[in-house]
Amino acid sequence: MAKKAARKAKKKTVKRPVKRAAAKRAKKPATKRAAKKAPPKPRPTKASKTKVAARAAATRKDQPAPKPSALASAAKVATGFALLAMDEITKRLPWAKNENDPIELLKTDHRRFENLLKEGEATTERAKKGRREILKALTSELNVHEAIEEQVLYPALRPHAEAHDIVLESIEEHHVADTQIKELHDVATDDEKWGAKFSVLKESVEHHISEEENRMFPAARGVLPKEELLALGAKMRALKSELER
Numbered sequence: 001m002a003k004k005a006a007r008k009a010k011k012k013t014v015k016r017p018v019k020r021a022a023a024k025r026a027k028k029p030a031t032k033r034a035a036k037k038a039p040p041k042p043r044p045t046k047a048s049k050t051k052v053a054a055r056a057a058a059t060r061k062d063q064p065a066p067k068p069s070a071l072a073s074a075a076k077v078a079t080g081f082a083l084l085a086m087d088e089i090t091k092r093l094p095w096a097k098n099e100n101d102p103i104e105l106l107k108t109d110h111r112r113f114e115n116l117l118k119e120g121e122a123t124t125e126r127a128k129k130g131r132r133e134i135l136k137a138l139t140s141e142l143n144v145h146e147a148i149e150e151q152v153l154y155p156a157l158r159p160h161a162e163a164h165d166i167v168l169e170s171i172e173e174h175h176v177a178d179t180q181i182k183e184l185h186d187v188a189t190d191d192e193k194w195g196a197k198f199s200v201l202k203e204s205v206e207h208h209i210s211e212e213e214n215r216m217f218p219a220a221r222g223v224l225p226k227e228e229l230l231a232l233g234a235k236m237r238a239l240k241s242e243l244e245r
């Protein structure tokens with residue numbers, strides 16, 4: 001009996017390594033086990049896909065934009081130049097302007113005065129007839145110009161604080177130019193004073209034009225609605241035609 005028991009005990013001892021191997025298999029890393037036993041991932045729903053896409057988009061936004069290539073930059077510059085050129089061409093087309101725009105009407109007059117003043121300043125005492133003609137044109141055209149400004153545009157602008165002071169100054173500058181022109185008519189065209197007086201008149205009118213175009217006209221566009229400006233322009237055109245008859 002004792003021998004039998006000893007054999008049994010020996011058998012049990014031999015089987016022990018098998019148990020250890022099983023235990024070793026049981027002690028494999030948890031991750032491997034989990035990987036094997038992990039349930040299949042749920043399929044992404046429409047909402048989750050949207051979220052993922054939104055996050056990806058947000059991430060892309062945070063990243064700096066790629067630098068444009070030299071060719072793309074050159075194309076952009078060329079497009080800018082083309083647009084500017086188109087704008088200039090459009091401005092020069094007669095049909096592109098609104099004939100009742102009072103600012104355009106007055107600016108056209110201003111360019112005419114600048115030309116007459118340049119011509120007059122270039123004359124000498126020998127150009128008696130030329131001086132008389134230039135002074136005559138300047139006098140009548142300035143009179144009409146001042147009248148349409150003082151009777152139509154200035155009264156519309158004067159109540160606005162932004163234009164009030166420049167309107168008052170402009171009326172005074174008209175008065176100065178009228179006085180200078182009157183004095184020029186009293187001086188003989190071959191008198192040496194004629195050229196000096198004409199140069200002072202030129203400076204005076206050029207200053208006035210600059211004040212109107214750089215201060216008054218931008219203010220007019222700012223304070224008067226387009227419809228009112230066009231209505232004023234129509235009135236000024238009508239008065240100008242009437243005065244020129």
Ligand SMILES: [Fe+2]
Nearest residue numbers: 106145149212
């Ligand atoms: Fe003017």
Ligand SMILES: [Fe+2]
Nearest residue numbers: 146149170212
């Ligand atoms: Fe004026």
